[in-house]
Amino acid sequence: MTPEETDRAFDKAYEKACNTTRRFPPDLMLKLYAYYKQATEHTGVYIPSGDNDIKNAFKLNALLQVKGMSAQEAKQAYIQLVEENIPD
Numbered sequence: 840m841t842p843e844e845t846d847r848a849f850d851k852a853y854e855k856a857c858n859t860t861r862r863f864p865p866d867l868m869l870k871l872y873a874y875y876k877q878a879t880e881h882t883g884v885y886i887p888s889g890d891n892d893i894k895n896a897f898k899l900n901a902l903l904q905v906k907g908m909s910a911q912e913a914k915q916a917y918i919q920l921v922e923e924n925i926p927d
Contacts, residue, residue, distance in 0.1 A: 874920065
């Protein structure tokens with residue numbers, strides 16, 4: 840898949856994930872969160888926001904697990920996760 844094709848597929852997967860009415864377990868939500876942030880945050884450093892320390896700790900842990908991924912790899916992982924868990 841070319842980078843342009845990946846970008847289009849990523850945008851489509853993001854829309855699909857945003858518009859689903861399905862509820863997902865927290866571990867899946869954290870993976871989607873981490874892949875999305877890794878794919879879209881260009882500063883290299885992202886600190887979860889919010890006032891819930893436990894939730895922020897889980898988010899930070901998820902981000903650390905994808906730390907070495909490139910933006911393209913994160914987009915591909917996000918696309919795959921959406922395709923596996925959100926049927927058309």
